[in-house]
Structure formats: structure tokens, C-alpha cells
Amino acid sequence: MTFDLTRISDPGLFRENRLDAHSSHRWFSDAQEAASGRSSFEQNLNGLWKFHYARNPHLTIPGFESPDVDVTGWDDIVVPGHIQLQGYDRPQYANTQYPWDGREDVAIGDAPQLFNPVGSYVTFFTPETPLADGERLSVSFKGAESAIAVWLNGTYIGFACDTFTPSEFDLTDALVEGENRLAAQVFKWSAASWLEDQDFYRFSGLFRDVVLYRRPRAxxxxxxxxxxxxxxxxxxxxxxxxxxxxxxxxxxxxxxxxxxxxxxxxxxxxxxxxxxxxxxxxxxxxxxxxxxxxxxxxxxxxxxxxxxxxxxGIEDGLLKINGQRVVLKGVNRHEFGLNGRVMTRERTEADLQLMKANNINAVRTSHYPNNTFLYDLCDEYGLYVIDEMNLETHGLWDRIRYFDTPVSESVPGDDPLWLPALLDRADSMYRRDRNHPSIVIWSLGNESFGGTDLLQVGDHFREIDTRPVHYEGVAWDPRYPETTDITSTMYTSAAAVEEHLSVHRDKPYILCEYAHAMGNSFGAVDRYLDLAYREPLFQGFFVWDFADQAIALTDRHGNPYFGYGGDCGEAPHDSDFSGNGLLFADHTPKPFLRELAYLYQPVVASVGADEVTVTNRELFTSTSRYECVVTLAEQGRVLETGVIDTDVAPGGSAGYPLPIAIPQVPGEYTLEVSFRLRSATRYAPAGHEVAFEQTVIEVPGAVAPAVPARPEIVRGIHNVGVRGRHFEVLFSKLHGGIQSYRYGSTPDGGHKLLREVPMPNFWHAPTSNELGWKAPFTDGDWLLASRYARPRGDSAMADVIEHDDSVEVVYAYSLPTRPVSSCDVSYRVFGDGTVTTTVTLRPGAGLPELPEFGMLFCVDADLGQLRWYGDGPEESSIDRRGGVRLGVWEAEVKDQLTRYLRPQEAGGHTGVRWAEVTDARGAGLRFECQGGMEFSALPWSPFEIENAAHHTELPPISRTWIRPVAVRRGVAGDDSWGAREHPEFRIDADRERVFTFSFRGIR
Known part of the structure; x- marks a missing residue:
């Protein structure tokens, strides 16, 4: 038997001489060896292999597999590894589109011919233990993308094409004594690639372990x-x-x-x-x-x-674990890290530890079977797994959704041509993984429409196993609803889920993808949790997704950065749509991971002035497992702590008196209840917080501070000066605002704290979600208004008013919106240097909503320290505030712009009562707002951030840009391609808006 290239374009030929799939168990020579974890029956072939790269199959070296072909001059390549991350071909990120679309006219089921990179691999091995009578030797390629042909000592061994389950071949009959030559040819694309159109980077090569297995005679x-x-x-x-x-x-x-x-x-x-x-x-x-x-x-x-x-299973119509209704609080996880899909057990274990520490209890292996060690670890750590088959044909499904292609032409659809390959993939996953208790649901794949092929695969799972079967595509092709045992959709709003369940009560409902975490996102996710705990049939949701897919690159100036679609010169591509993880590409957490931990927390507390009600959402564990710590604080200063011994049964609630009394001294206090692990676990140390709740208590009666004497006013020709003992403010008639604010005595007249004239601001760098629904096209008036306001009349200075205790200067602006809007800014200066600022916006009729409403200040970059009393420590937004807490926090301004894959609005903090932006000596500006505001201090203006496609493209830091904001629209996140923020988190332009805050110099 020989190998020819026709195999890679035959959908019906997906295995040749490949061994049947089997369980992933390991075998050892005796109990002592088993205890060591090192099997003498296994020989790992990872390491350097000889390698030849060809742009397409026709440019490979004929007969390379022969022992007569000298490969000593070939390149070395690391196995496991993607060839695209080792200097060959290039990484390509594509979402729904097939990677060859528009570059080559390829019939469905054929492999591309003009550009289809092929890696020819050769390695040499000598069996560590010679085979005894009756023993056999096999080689298992745990992951080969997307098709592999194998030779030993020049003898053709076999062929297989399922990227994400093992391709194992018996080598026994071709073995020779001593050194053996193993050759493999890996094709980037094959007929099987039509079934592997997942939303991920397109790589190729031997990217998982290659292992020799010796089988004893019995x-x-x-x-x-x-x-x-x-x-x-x-x-x-x-x-x-x-x-x-x-x-x-x-x-x-x-x-x-x-x-x-x-x-x-x-x-x-x-x-x-x-x-x-x-x-x-x-x-x-x-x-x-x-x-x-x-x-x-x-x-x-x-x-x-x-x-x-x-x-x-499904009992009484509900998903239940050990008889109890379960809510799958999950996340989708691509196997992806700094080495692409080359994943180590150590990296995987760290990921799962992070999941458990942040209250995630479920994982969907989107959209292919993972390395077997993921399931081992999920068994050990306790995570419910939806094990998903290697199937996605999204690019073909799009023809039906958008281009009026008949349903009959879907793939795999009703076409018997594809069914054997699907059943083989199902069996390969099932037989390898079935013994893992963590796997609770089988998934037929992702985004491949529907049809009889998928129905038969679902029936096959039901015939051989008792676990429920999941498939979301039935929501789009409802001809065969019995394909799935679970109703599943993606990115459906909580309100729409509730509406569906008001009518359809036949199946449990999960969102296999939701809360698209692209860029600054993850807003209003609490709606889903609320619904899950009041609607029994709504039983799970899986965030898309766990970590950004990005490639570590270096720009032309030597600066490292994470690249996305197009950054490697590939086309077609889907830009930064790969940046939608709860973690950054290096697997460090994004700010909103804390929000997820809060929403997923297993214990919920309602805190009153004298009692806390504790509700236990666990199914089998009492709250006695956790230490309940109560903390009373005033503006971040801890006044008192106490402990409550709780013992709430699973699913129960109970009230406990607070061990702390609220002071009667006027002020604002925070009362916080924190549930912490009493004992260390494998994923977190003792004292790790698993749940918290905070309430704010206001004790009225504070006495207003004494009002200092009115400052002096100097009325010049072009300027109005207002000065007091330690400060001077210069209001310009020519330049339309405050040209100078100095505070503190210095030889040159005090620290000049403002670098530019403060101006009303209605704009921020669009987030990924805003770009998704084309917000800049809608909101562009407010960008013009923020950049190009002009005086209303001959001078923007509309009035100067001398009050008994202060001097007020008012500026009036016309804003270049369509129709024109007007905005007044009033600065009322008091004797201690405090400038109470009131911004009044009168939008023109019919204008779109505002991205935000506030002011923009520019100061020197030396003012690089930020301290604030408000929500923190992470950034927050009006629709994402659950995971933050009120306190006093500190940070450096240079670190405030969260490094999302594409620069965008970030670093904002809600509920800010006061904030100080200072230099290293503590000199700078203090901003205050009664009732709280949103606040950010960043090294770049919104316009500079918007102009950068990567963080390395932001200009050198030379300013600090401060934005006190009355309100900023929510970040949203139901999806990133059209979903708006919820109505209550928008800023309508249908009425006059007023915002008041103050600032003053400090030293």
C-alpha cells in the first residue's frame, strides 16, 4: 500500500490503518512503576525533528520517507509545535470565513492545492526496550493539524485526519533492529478542514505529544x-x-x-x-x-x-447532579496560550486553579476535544465538562443564513458523504474520554446548522451512553429538535431566554456562549444569574471565552506586543475578534474576572444595618466551610472587624446578627461581609475569598466646613484672574477657558497644574462592543463636539459674577453637532482654591445618545499617581459594578489603561467621591463630587487612544488626561457585533443635562 495525494481531498477517507480509538488509560509494569507515574511502556518522541517545508503538496520532496534520502541538511523543528510559530508559513486568525476563501476556488470537500503548506517530518528512534514475543509497538500522534500520513523505515503505515483526537498506528511489522526512521507528512488543509472552521488561529503541524506505546503480550x-x-x-x-x-x-x-x-x-x-x-x-x-x-x-x-x-442527567425535566438541580456557571475554553494550541499540563492546571478560585464550575471544550490531561484535572479539581466534538462548518452555514442557499446544501446537513467522518470523530472523543466523571454532557460540535447527519450522531451517543447530548445548531435549523436533549442558544438576552421559557417547557435551557468578553466588556451579566435562580429550566451559561487568542510579536522598534488578525500579514482575517477572553493572552486576569467571580459566588449575602441574611447556593456544602468576616470601614480605614459562625445548609437561607455596631458619628461607612476558605485547597490558600457583599451606610449630620474669605479678582483686558493665599486661576477670554491654575508658593509663582484648557467632553475611544454596533457612525456628532467647540458669541466668557463667598466665571460654547448644541461651563472659585465646576449641556433636537458626559483636563505627566475613594480596585462601569467595592485605592496612572488587545476606553472608576492625581511628592489636584461620579486618569487622551491599533502605537507619555464624568455609557457585552448596552445604561440626548464637581490644588 502506498500513499497518494488524492487522499487529502476525499471526505470519505478519513483513516487508513489508524488503530481504533480506545480509552486514554495508561499501563505500567507493576504497582511500583504505576506509583511513580513513569511507564516503561511509553517512549516520548517530543523534541527536535528534521523538517522540510513546502508551500503546497506538489512541492514536497518525492520519496522523502525513504531511508535513502539524507535529511541531515534539513531544518530542525520542535515537536510539539506549530510550524507557523517556528518560521514557516504564517499564523492566520479567521472566525467564520474559511482561510482560503477568495484566494482559491476550492470545491466543498476538496483540499486547496495552490497554497496548502505541508510539513515533512523525520525523526529517529531506537526502542528503549526491545519487543518480546507477542509484544507490539504503536505510535500515537496526539494532535496533528489537519491530516497526517506516516511511514516507518520507508514503509507506508497509514493516514488520518482528525486534528484533535489521537492518530495511532501499529509500527510492529515495519520495525528493524536498532535505529528506526519515522517519517510523517502533515497537511495544513484537507477534506477534513471543511469540518474544522472554528473561530481560532489557523495553524498546522504536530502540536501535541508524539508517543511510542509498547503493548505486552497480554x-x-x-x-x-x-x-x-x-x-x-x-x-x-x-x-x-x-x-x-x-x-x-x-x-x-x-x-x-x-x-x-x-x-x-x-x-x-x-x-x-x-x-x-x-x-x-x-x-x-x-x-x-x-x-x-x-x-x-x-x-x-x-x-x-x-x-x-x-x-x-435530566431528571424531572431538569439537569441534576446527584439528584440536585445544578446551575452550570461556566466558561468556554480554547486550548490557547503563548505557544498557540501547544498546551502543557502545568499551564492547563494553572487555568483550572484560576477557574475554581473565581467560582467557575463548568467548562465547555470549545470546539474540539482537549488534551486528555484537561479531563484528568477536571476530575481532580471538580469542574463539570461539556466535551465537544471536533466540528464546525460556520463558513458554509453562512451561505444559508445570508445568501439564500438551500438548507439541503448545508454541511454536513443531510449528506451521507459526511456521516462516517462525523461518527468516527464522535467515537474517537467518546472512547478516549468516557471514563471521566467530570464529563457530564456530550456536544456534537458548534455552528454547523442542522440535519440528519447530526441527528444520527446524537442518536449514536444516546445509544452508547447515558449522558445528555447538546447541540446549539438546532436553534437555527429546527427540523430535528430531537438532535439535542438540551435547548441551547448563544448570546440570547436574559429577557429573551425568559420569554422563550414562558412558552417552551420541554427541555432544560443553557447558553453555550454568552457575555462575549471582547475588549472592555462584560456588562449587565447579573441578569442571567438572577434568571437562573428564579427559573428552574434555565441551568447554565458559558462565557465566551477564557483567554485572548493572540500572537506574541515585536514591532519595528523592538517593542513586544500581542498581535491579532492581520498582524502577521495574513489574509483573509478577522482582526481583533480573537481578543474576547476573561484573561489576557498571557493568561493574567482582566479586570472583569472579579465581576464574574462575584456573580458566580456560591454564597449570597444581604447586608443590613444590624443583620446579614446568608443564602447558600451550594448543592452539598454547608457555609460552615467558610469563615465569615465582617468589616466596618470609613473611607478605607478599618474601624472594626468581627466574625460570624454561619452554618447554612445547601440551598437554604438564614439570618445572623452583625457582630459590629454602626457608629453614630456622622459620616459614610462601608459594611462588608466576606466568606473565606477555612482550609487550603488545591486551587487556593486558606483565607481565599469566595464571596462577599458590601453595603454603604450614611449617618447624617455632618457639619459643613467653614467658608474661607472670597478670593481676589483681577479683571484684565484678555484675562480674568482669581487668586487667594495659595493659588491663582487665570481665565482667558481669548482661549475659551481656564488657561492656568497654580497652587502653592514657588519662586516662579506656584505650580502650574493645567497644561491645556479644560473642555467639556462627550467622547471616549470606542470599545470593541461599540465598534461592533457601529457606534462611531451614530455618535460622531459628539466627537466633533468634544474636539471643536467654539465660543457662543464674540467670547466664550459669558459672564463673571462676584458672590459673597466666591467668584464665578461662566463660559458658553456652541457644539458642532447637527443640529447645533450648546454647553455652558461655570467655574465658581472659593478662597481655599476650590473650583466648583458645573457643566450644562443642551443637546440639539434629535441627536444620538452620548458616549459620556463630563470634562477633560490635561496636566503634566509628572502627576502620575492616582488615589481615589470610590469603586475599585479594578476599573468598573455603570453596568459592571458587582465585583468592585467602595474604598480608598491607589494606582499609577501609567497602569490605568487596561491593555485590551486593541486600545479602547478603559480605566474608569464608578462611584468616585474624591480622587487625587499627584506627583511623587503628593502635589497635584483633588477632584470631588457629592454623590459620586465616574473618574479616570490616563496617560493618553481619548483621541490618542482611538488612533492606536496596538498599545505600542500609543505616543510616548507626556501628559496625564483626567476625566471627571457624570455618566459614561455602559460597556455592554451581550455580544460584540450589534448588541447595545441595556437602555438603562445609555445616555439619552433628549434633555438638558447638568454635572457638578469641584477641583482644587493640594500639596
Missing amino acids: HVEDVDIRVDLSNDLATATVRVVTELVGDGSVTATLDGVGRLTAEGDGAFAVTVSDPRLWSAEDPHLYGLTLEVRDAGGALTEVIPERVGIRRF
Whole structure:
């Protein structure tokens, strides 16, 4: 048998000589070796391989697999690794469009021919242990994108094309004594690529481990573990079915329970009384040991496995774990990091620790099976998994959605041509992963419309397993609703979910994707949580997605940055649409991860002046697991702490008196209740906060401070000066505002704190979500208004008023909106240097909503320290305030612009009572607003930020831009391609708006 290129363009030929899929168990020579975790039956081939790159299959070296071809002059390449991150081809980010679309006319099912990079790999190995009689050797390529052909010592071994499950081949018959030459050819695109149009970077190569496996003469090829839990949860039957190859016998033992009874045909069973049940709250695993002996009774292998005793399924119409209704508080996770989809166990474990520490209890493997160690770790840490098949045909589905293509032409649709490949992918995932208790739902793939092929795959899962089947595409092609056991949609508003469930009560409902976390986003997500806890059928939601997909690049000046679609010179591409994670590309948290942790928290508290009501959302765990700490503070200063011993049963509520009394001294106080781990876990230390709530208590009666004497006024020809003992303000008639504010005595007349004239501002750098709904096209009037206001009349200075205690200067502006708007800014200067500022906006009739409403100040970059009393420590917005808390916080201005993949509005803080922007010695400006305002201090103006496509393109820091804001529109996040912020978080331009705050110099 030989290999020819026609294979890569045949949808019906997806495996040739590939071994059947089997469980991902490992086998060891004895118990001691099993305990060490290092198997003598495994030989890892990771490392440097010889490599040849060809632009397309026709440019490869004919016969390269032959031992006669000298490869010593070939390049070296690292395996596992993507060739595109090692100097060949280029990374390409594409969302729905196929990566060759518009570049080559490719018939559906064919592989591109003109540009289809091919990597030819060669490595050499000598078996660490020579094969004994009856033993066999295989090679497993854990991940090869997208098709692989394999040779050993010049002999063709086989072919396979499923990027995300193992391609394993028997090498025994082609082995030679001593050194062997293993060759593989990996094609970037094949017929299978039509089934792999996921929203991700397009790579190729050997990107997961390559391992040799030695099989002893008596070997268990496959292990199938089933658990049957009684209705009362009092007993469980653990049944194990083994597939033995060779003459021999198998015994099985369950730790703490005993030997399983043989039932014939490789099956074993045992009854467990009063089992400790596996769940996300208590992921207990029983150890299972299989011993395999040959016909003579000699031990040939030991197989350690783990068993989670649990029951998950649809009961009484609801998704339940161990009899209890569950809410899947989840996240979608691409396998992606700084090395692309080359993922280590260590990186994966750190990701899962972060998930658990932030109250995430569920993961969807979007949109393909992950490395097996993800499931091992989910078993251990306790995360519910939707295991998703490697399928997405979004680019073809778009033809039906947008271009009137008949439903009959969907892929896979009703076409029997694709069904065998789909069933093979389903079996490869199922057989590898089925023994993991963390996997609670099988998913048929993503965004591939519908049809009889998917229905048959769903039925196949139901025939071989009891776990529910999920598929979202039925929402778009409802011809076969029985394809999925769960109603699933994406990016549906909470209100629309509730409306649907008011009529359709036949299935539990989840959002397999929601809260599109692109850029500065994640607004109004609390609506979904509220609905999940009052509507029984609404049972889960998975944020899109976990971490940004971005490529570490260096600009022409040597500055490192994270690149996105187009930055590697690729086309077609989808720009920064890959930047929608809860984490940045380096897997550090974005500010709104804290918001998610707050919304997902397992304990909810309602804090009153003398009592706290505690509601436990856990299913199996009392709140006694947590220490409940109560803290009373005034403007960030802790006054008193106390502890409440709570013991609220799962699903229950109880009230507890506060151990702290509220002072009667006038002032504003925060009362905070924090639930913290009493004991360390694998994912967090003792004292880690899992939930909190804060309330603000106002004790009235504060005495107003004494009013200093009115400052002096100097009426000049072109300027009006107002000065007091330690300050001077210069109001310009020529330049339309405050030209100078000096505070403190210096030889040159005091620190000049303003670098430019403060102006009314209605604009910010558009967020990703605003760009998604084309906000700049709608809002452009307010950009003009912010940049090009002019005096209303001959001079913008409309009036100078001398009050008993102050001097007021009023400026009047016309704003170049269509129609014209007007804006007045009043500065009332008091004797201590305080300038009370009132901005009055009168929008023209019919104007669009405002991005924001406030003022823009420019000061020297030396004023680089920010301290504020308001929401923090992270940035917040009017529709994303749950995870922040009122306090006094400090930060450096240079760090305030959150480094979203594309620069955009960021760094704002809500509920700010006062803020100070100072230099290193503490000199600068203090802003105050009774009742709270939004506030930001950034190294760049909104206009500079908007002009930059990457953070390295922002200009050198030379200013600090301060924006006290009455209100800024919400960040939104239901989706990033059209969804607006919710109405209550918009700024209508249908009425006059007034904003008052004050500022003054400090030293």
C-alpha cells in the first residue's frame, strides 16, 4: 500500500490503518512503576525533528520517507509545535470565513492545492526496550493539524485526519533492529478542514505529544467504566468492561471497597455502600487498579484508573447532579496560550486553579476535544465538562443564513458523504474520554446548522451512553429538535431566554456562549444569574471565552506586543475578534474576572444595618466551610472587624446578627461581609475569598466646613484672574477657558497644574462592543463636539459674577453637532482654591445618545499617581459594578489603561467621591463630587487612544488626561457585533443635562 495525494481531498477517507480509538488509560509494569507515574511502556518522541517545508503538496520532496534520502541538511523543528510559530508559513486568525476563501476556488470537500503548506517530518528512534514475543509497538500522534500520513523505515503505515483526537498506528511489522526512521507528512488543509472552521488561529503541524506505546503480550486495549447510582444515593454499582488482547486474565480492585466480581466477557462489578459522591464541590475519586496476567500467570501490566461515583442527567425535566438541580456557571475554553494550541499540563492546571478560585464550575471544550490531561484535572479539581466534538462548518452555514442557499446544501446537513467522518470523530472523543466523571454532557460540535447527519450522531451517543447530548445548531435549523436533549442558544438576552421559557417547557435551557468578553466588556451579566435562580429550566451559561487568542510579536522598534488578525500579514482575517477572553493572552486576569467571580459566588449575602441574611447556593456544602468576616470601614480605614459562625445548609437561607455596631458619628461607612476558605485547597490558600457583599451606610449630620474669605479678582483686558493665599486661576477670554491654575508658593509663582484648557467632553475611544454596533457612525456628532467647540458669541466668557463667598466665571460654547448644541461651563472659585465646576449641556433636537458626559483636563505627566475613594480596585462601569467595592485605592496612572488587545476606553472608576492625581511628592489636584461620579486618569487622551491599533502605537507619555464624568455609557457585552448596552445604561440626548464637581490644588 502506498500513499497518494488524492487522499487529502476525499471526505470519505478519513483513516487508513489508524488503530481504533480506545480509552486514554495508561499501563505500567507493576504497582511500583504505576506509583511513580513513569511507564516503561511509553517512549516520548517530543523534541527536535528534521523538517522540510513546502508551500503546497506538489512541492514536497518525492520519496522523502525513504531511508535513502539524507535529511541531515534539513531544518530542525520542535515537536510539539506549530510550524507557523517556528518560521514557516504564517499564523492566520479567521472566525467564520474559511482561510482560503477568495484566494482559491476550492470545491466543498476538496483540499486547496495552490497554497496548502505541508510539513515533512523525520525523526529517529531506537526502542528503549526491545519487543518480546507477542509484544507490539504503536505510535500515537496526539494532535496533528489537519491530516497526517506516516511511514516507518520507508514503509507506508497509514493516514488520518482528525486534528484533535489521537492518530495511532501499529509500527510492529515495519520495525528493524536498532535505529528506526519515522517519517510523517502533515497537511495544513484537507477534506477534513471543511469540518474544522472554528473561530481560532489557523495553524498546522504536530502540536501535541508524539508517543511510542509498547503493548505486552497480554494487554487491556480498552477500559469502560460505568457507575449506576441508586435513586436514594445509598448504593452504587461500579461496572468495568475490559477489552483484553492476547491470552491472559484481568482482575480489578476498587480502593476502600475490594475486589470486583468477574461477570464474564471482560466485565467486572462491585457494589459500593454509602458512597462518597463526586461533584464539583467534592470531587472525590476512588482508585481502581486493574492487573493483567498472561496465560502463565505472569504479571504483564498494571492499569491505575480513577472512578467518580456520581449521577448526572435530566431528571424531572431538569439537569441534576446527584439528584440536585445544578446551575452550570461556566466558561468556554480554547486550548490557547503563548505557544498557540501547544498546551502543557502545568499551564492547563494553572487555568483550572484560576477557574475554581473565581467560582467557575463548568467548562465547555470549545470546539474540539482537549488534551486528555484537561479531563484528568477536571476530575481532580471538580469542574463539570461539556466535551465537544471536533466540528464546525460556520463558513458554509453562512451561505444559508445570508445568501439564500438551500438548507439541503448545508454541511454536513443531510449528506451521507459526511456521516462516517462525523461518527468516527464522535467515537474517537467518546472512547478516549468516557471514563471521566467530570464529563457530564456530550456536544456534537458548534455552528454547523442542522440535519440528519447530526441527528444520527446524537442518536449514536444516546445509544452508547447515558449522558445528555447538546447541540446549539438546532436553534437555527429546527427540523430535528430531537438532535439535542438540551435547548441551547448563544448570546440570547436574559429577557429573551425568559420569554422563550414562558412558552417552551420541554427541555432544560443553557447558553453555550454568552457575555462575549471582547475588549472592555462584560456588562449587565447579573441578569442571567438572577434568571437562573428564579427559573428552574434555565441551568447554565458559558462565557465566551477564557483567554485572548493572540500572537506574541515585536514591532519595528523592538517593542513586544500581542498581535491579532492581520498582524502577521495574513489574509483573509478577522482582526481583533480573537481578543474576547476573561484573561489576557498571557493568561493574567482582566479586570472583569472579579465581576464574574462575584456573580458566580456560591454564597449570597444581604447586608443590613444590624443583620446579614446568608443564602447558600451550594448543592452539598454547608457555609460552615467558610469563615465569615465582617468589616466596618470609613473611607478605607478599618474601624472594626468581627466574625460570624454561619452554618447554612445547601440551598437554604438564614439570618445572623452583625457582630459590629454602626457608629453614630456622622459620616459614610462601608459594611462588608466576606466568606473565606477555612482550609487550603488545591486551587487556593486558606483565607481565599469566595464571596462577599458590601453595603454603604450614611449617618447624617455632618457639619459643613467653614467658608474661607472670597478670593481676589483681577479683571484684565484678555484675562480674568482669581487668586487667594495659595493659588491663582487665570481665565482667558481669548482661549475659551481656564488657561492656568497654580497652587502653592514657588519662586516662579506656584505650580502650574493645567497644561491645556479644560473642555467639556462627550467622547471616549470606542470599545470593541461599540465598534461592533457601529457606534462611531451614530455618535460622531459628539466627537466633533468634544474636539471643536467654539465660543457662543464674540467670547466664550459669558459672564463673571462676584458672590459673597466666591467668584464665578461662566463660559458658553456652541457644539458642532447637527443640529447645533450648546454647553455652558461655570467655574465658581472659593478662597481655599476650590473650583466648583458645573457643566450644562443642551443637546440639539434629535441627536444620538452620548458616549459620556463630563470634562477633560490635561496636566503634566509628572502627576502620575492616582488615589481615589470610590469603586475599585479594578476599573468598573455603570453596568459592571458587582465585583468592585467602595474604598480608598491607589494606582499609577501609567497602569490605568487596561491593555485590551486593541486600545479602547478603559480605566474608569464608578462611584468616585474624591480622587487625587499627584506627583511623587503628593502635589497635584483633588477632584470631588457629592454623590459620586465616574473618574479616570490616563496617560493618553481619548483621541490618542482611538488612533492606536496596538498599545505600542500609543505616543510616548507626556501628559496625564483626567476625566471627571457624570455618566459614561455602559460597556455592554451581550455580544460584540450589534448588541447595545441595556437602555438603562445609555445616555439619552433628549434633555438638558447638568454635572457638578469641584477641583482644587493640594500639596
